[in-house]
Amino acid sequence: MSQAAADPTVGSATHCPYCALQCGMYVREGEITPREDIPANAGGLCQKGWTAAELLTSPERLTTPLLHGSPVSWDEALDYVAARIEAVRAGHGPDAVAVFGGGGLTNEKAYQLGKFARVALRTSQIDYNGRFCMSSAAAAVNRAFGMDRGLPFPITDVARADAVLFAGGNVAETMPPFVRHLTAMRSGGGRLVVVDPRLTPTAKMADLHLQVTPGTDLALALGLLHIAIADGYADLDYLAARTTGFEAVRTSVSAWWPERVERVTGVPVARMREAVRILGEAERAMVLTGRGAEQHAKGTDTVTAFVNLALTLGLPGRAGSGYGCVTGQGNGQGGREHGQKADQLPGYRKIDDPAARAHVAAVWGIDPADLPGPGRSAYELLDALGTPEGPKALLLFGSNPVVSAPRAGHVTRRLEALDLLVVSDFVLSETAAMADVVLPTTQWAEESGTMTNLEGRVLLRRQAAAPPPGARTDLEILRGLAERLGCGEKFPADPRTVFDELRRASAGGVADYSGITYERIAAETGVFWPCPETRGEPHPGTPRPFLDRFATPDGRARMVPVDHRPPAEDVDEEFPLYLTSGRVLAHYQSGAQTRRIRPLTQASPEVFVELHPDLAERLGVAPGDRVRVRSRRGAAEGVARVNASIRPDTLFMPFHWEGVNLLTNPALDPTSRMPEFKVCAAALERCEDGERVA
Ligand SMILES: Nc1nc2c(c(=O)[nH]1)N[C@H]1C(S)=C(S)[C@@H](COP(=O)(O)OP(=O)(O)OC[C@H]3O[C@@H](n4cnc5c(=O)[nH]c(N)nc54)[C@H](O)[C@@H]3O)O[C@H]1N2
Ligand SMILES: Nc1nc2c(c(=O)[nH]1)N[C@H]1C(S)=C(S)[C@@H](COP(=O)(O)OP(=O)(O)OC[C@H]3O[C@@H](n4cnc5c(=O)[nH]c(N)nc54)[C@H](O)[C@@H]3O)O[C@H]1N2
Ligand code: SF4
Ligand SMILES: [Mo]
Numbered sequence: 001m002s003q004a005a006a007d008p009t010v011g012s013a014t015h016c017p018y019c020a021l022q023c024g025m026y027v028r029e030g031e032i033t034p035r036e037d038i039p040a041n042a043g044g045l046c047q048k049g050w051t052a053a054e055l056l057t058s059p060e061r062l063t064t065p066l067l068h069g070s071p072v073s074w075d076e077a078l079d080y081v082a083a084r085i086e087a088v089r090a091g092h093g094p095d096a097v098a099v100f101g102g103g104g105l106t107n108e109k110a111y112q113l114g115k116f117a118r119v120a121l122r123t124s125q126i127d128y129n130g131r132f133c134m135s136s137a138a139a140a141v142n143r144a145f146g147m148d149r150g151l152p153f154p155i156t157d158v159a160r161a162d163a164v165l166f167a168g169g170n171v172a173e174t175m176p177p178f179v180r181h182l183t184a185m186r187s188g189g190g191r192l193v194v195v196d197p198r199l200t201p202t203a204k205m206a207d208l209h210l211q212v213t214p215g216t217d218l219a220l221a222l223g224l225l226h227i228a229i230a231d232g233y234a235d236l237d238y239l240a241a242r243t244t245g246f247e248a249v250r251t252s253v254s255a256w257w258p259e260r261v262e263r264v265t266g267v268p269v270a271r272m273r274e275a276v277r278i279l280g281e282a283e284r285a286m287v288l289t290g291r292g293a294e295q296h297a298k299g300t301d302t303v304t305a306f307v308n309l310a311l312t313l314g315l316p317g318r319a320g321s322g323y324g325c326v327t328g329q330g331n332g333q334g335g336r337e338h339g340q341k342a343d344q345l346p347g348y349r350k351i352d353d354p355a356a357r358a359h360v361a362a363v364w365g366i367d368p369a370d371l372p373g374p375g376r377s378a379y380e381l382l383d384a385l386g387t388p389e390g391p392k393a394l395l396l397f398g399s400n401p402v403v404s405a406p407r408a409g410h411v412t413r414r415l416e417a418l419d420l421l422v423v424s425d426f427v428l429s430e431t432a433a434m435a436d437v438v439l440p441t442t443q444w445a446e447e448s449g450t451m452t453n454l455e456g457r458v459l460l461r462r463q464a465a466a467p468p469p470g471a472r473t474d475l476e477i478l479r480g481l482a483e484r485l486g487c488g489e490k491f492p493a494d495p496r497t498v499f500d501e502l503r504r505a506s507a508g509g510v511a512d513y514s515g516i517t518y519e520r521i522a523a524e525t526g527v528f529w530p531c532p533e534t535r536g537e538p539h540p541g542t543p544r545p546f547l548d549r550f551a552t553p554d555g556r557a558r559m560v561p562v563d564h565r566p567p568a569e570d571v572d573e574e575f576p577l578y579l580t581s582g583r584v585l586a587h588y589q590s591g592a593q594t595r596r597i598r599p600l601t602q603a604s605p606e607v608f609v610e611l612h613p614d615l616a617e618r619l620g621v622a623p624g625d626r627v628r629v630r631s632r633r634g635a636a637e638g639v640a641r642v643n644a645s646i647r648p649d650t651l652f653m654p655f656h657w658e659g660v661n662l663l664t665n666p667a668l669d670p671t672s673r674m675p676e677f678k679v680c681a682a683a684l685e686r687c688e689d690g691e692r693v694a
Helices: 052-056 074-092 107-121 135-145 176-187 201-205 217-230 236-242 246-253 258-265 269-281 299-312 354-364 378-384 408-416 474-484 495-506 518-524 598-603 613-619
Strands: 013-015 024-028 031-034 097-101 126-128 163-167 191-195 208-210 285-289 322-325 393-397 420-425 437-440 449-452 457-461 577-582 608-611 626-631 634-642 650-654 665-668 680-686
Touching: 013 457, 031 052, 074 097, 074 393, 074 420, 074 437, 074 474, 097 107, 097 378, 107 126, 107 354, 107 449, 107 474, 107 495, 126 378, 135 299, 135 322, 163 217, 163 269, 176 191, 176 201, 191 201, 191 269, 208 269, 217 246, 217 258, 217 269, 217 299, 236 299, 246 299, 258 269, 285 299, 299 322, 354 495, 378 408, 378 665, 449 495, 457 518, 608 626, 613 634, 613 680
Parallel strands: 097 126, 097 393, 163 191, 163 285, 191 208, 285 322, 393 420, 420 437, 577 650, 608 634
Antiparallel strands: 013 024, 024 031, 449 457, 577 680, 608 650, 626 634, 626 680
16 A cells, blocks of 8 residues: 555545534545545535535635735745734733634644644633634533533434424524434434524424524523423432532522513413423433524523523433534534633643643643633634734634624724734635735645544544645644744644644543544544543543533532523614524635635525514515614614514524624623624614615
C-alpha cells in the first residue's frame, strides 16, 4: 500500500461542511454522494449537502490576502497583523487583543485558537459563536448532569423510542436526514410532540403540536411537570435512586396549574395533558430541545425545566430514553469542549480551576500563573470592542457577526471602532468586507481534522480535494502569526500533531479524548467521548454516558427549581407583535456560504417575513408585499409571506440575510450569556410604495 493510501487523513470519504448532523459524504472531483456507513445520515443528505462542493471552485473564493482591500503577499499580511498586535498590546496590554471563534471549526482549530489566545496573545478575551447557539442547554445540563454531551445517546436511539417531545426544533428544515429517525420512530408506533409557535414541516409530522407563544416554553415545561406529577407519572423509585432535589422542584411547580399555564402559553390544557400522557405512558421516551426553546434570556432555566420533566419521568440515563439538546453547528459539540470559550480550557475544563490550569499549562509548557483567567462572553465581547475599556483589535475565525449577532447594527459600529480587525475566511463575508486584513483560508474538503457531531461522536474529516494556490489552513495562519510573535514552535500546523496534543490536554477532563486516534476513528466510523487512554484494552468510547451514574460528584442528577418570567421585552401598544427568527432549509447561518451557491439562492432568494392571514388582513398586507418590521433597535424589510401556520401574534424572519438581527434584543441569560434571539417586541407595516416584489 502506498504511503498516501495508508494515510487516514486523505481520501474521498469525508463529512459535510455545515450542520451538526455531520452527514457522511464522498467528495470525488467535485461530485458529492452520500455515505451509507455514518448512522446519522445513512445515505441521506439535504440540499445544502448535495451542493456543498460548488463553493470550492466558486469565483467568489478568496485566494489572496487582502490589506485594506488590496491584494498583498502572505508575508506582508502576516507581518502587518503581527506588528499591529504588538503595537496594540504595547499601548493597552494583552487584553486589548481579542479572538472570536466558531463552532464550525474543527477540534484541532478550536483547540489551537484557544491556545493561541492564551499562550501567544496572553489575552483572556476569547469567545465564540457557540455562545449564540447551544450555550443555554450546555449550562443547564452541566448543572443537572455534570456533563454537557448534546445527545447523551446515539441518534439511532431516537428511531426506537416510543415518544419524543421536541421543544423548539425544526429538524425537517435544519437537519433533514434527522427526519428519518423520527419517521422510523413513528412507523414503529412511537409518537411525536412538537412545541413551536409555527406549524413547521417538523410540527406537521407530529402527532401533537403545541403552538406556544414565543418566550413561554419555561411556563409550558412547568405546566407539563405539574400535570405529570398530578397524574401520577412521576417515577418515584428512579427519583429516589438517581436524583436529588425533587421535593423542591415538586413544590416549585405546584402553582403552575394547567389553566394558568394555558393563559401564559396559549397552549390548551387538553393538549398539555395529552402531551404528558404520550410521554408518561411510553416505555422509552425522549425530551429534546432546539434553539426555539433555548435562545432566550431565560434559556438555561427553560432547559432546566425540560430536564426536570425528563428526570421526573425517569428518562435520563435509561437506555433508549433521555434528554438531549440537538446541537447545531458542524462542530458545535467539539467546538464547546476545547477552549475557545471565555471560561474554559481543553477537555471541557474550567479556566478558574487550579488543577485544570496546572494540567493544561504543563501540556502547553508555560507557568500556570501566566494563563489568563475568564474573559467576556460573545455578545459582551462584541459590545466592548473599541470602547475605552474594551479590546482594540479582533482576530475572527469562523463567524460572521455583522449578520448573525444580536443587535447587529450596534455590533457593526463596535467593529468599525476597532484599531485592527483581522478575518480569516474563504469568502468575503459581510464581516470580512469590513476587515483591515482578510486571510484566505482553505475549506472543509481541502483539509483534514476532527469534528464531534451532535451525538458526541468524534469523526474524521478527510482531505478530499486540493486547496487552491494561495489559500492557507487556519492552523498554518495561526502558526505564521505565532512565529512572528516569537512562539512559532508551540503552534504546529499539522492537524494530527495538534490532535495528539489535544488528546493530552483533554486527558482526565470531562471531555476526555485521550484514547481517540485518527486510525480508530477511521476504522470505527467515529468514537464517542469520553474515551480515556488505557494501558491495556482500548477504551470502547461512551455512546451512553449516564447509564450507571451521572457525571456529578455523587453520581445523581441535580434537580434545580426554576420559575417562569416573561420575555426581556414584552409586547406593548407601540410594538404589539412577537418577532422570532430561525432557519430555512436552503440556507446556512449568516448565509456567507449558501448565498454564494446558485441552486440554494434559487430555492430561497431573499429575506421574508412570515405572518398570519388574519394579521395580514388587519394590517392591509398582501402576500408578496414589501413590509417593514421595526423594533426598539432598528428596522428591516422583507417580502410578506402570508401563512396560516404561524400564530397571529407572531412574526418569523430567517436570519440568513442582514435584517432580522438589526431588530433582535441582546438581553442575555444570566448564566449562559445567551442572547434573546427568539423573541422581541416588534411592529409591522407595509412599505410606502406597496410595491409587489414577488
Ligand atoms: N438549513 C439550516 N440548517 C441548519 C442551520 C442553518 O442555518 N440552516 N444551522 C444549524 C445550527 S448552527 C443550528 S443551532 C440548528 C438550529 O436548529 P433548530 O433549533 O431546528 O432551528 P431554528 O430555526 O433556529 O429554531 C427552531 C424553531 O424554533 C421555533 N421557535 C421560535 N421561537 C420559539 C419559542 O419561543 N419557543 C419554541 N418552542 N420554539 C420557538 C421556530 O419557529 C423554529 O421553527 O440548525 C442547524 N442546521
Ligand atoms: N436572529 C438570529 N440570529 C442568530 C440565530 C438565530 O436563530 N436567530 N442563531 C445563532 C446561531 S445558533 C448561530 S450558530 C450563529 C451562527 O452565525 P455565524 O457565527 O455568523 O455563522 P456562519 O454564518 O456559519 O459564519 C461562519 C463564517 O466563517 C466562515 N467559515 C466557515 N468555516 C470556516 C473555517 O473552517 N475557518 C474559517 N476561518 N472560516 C470559516 C464562513 O464562510 C462564514 O463567513 O448565529 C446566531 N444568530
Ligand atoms: S443535514 Fe446538515 S450535515 Fe447533513 S447534508 Fe444537510 S447541512 Fe450537511
Ligand atoms: Mo447554532
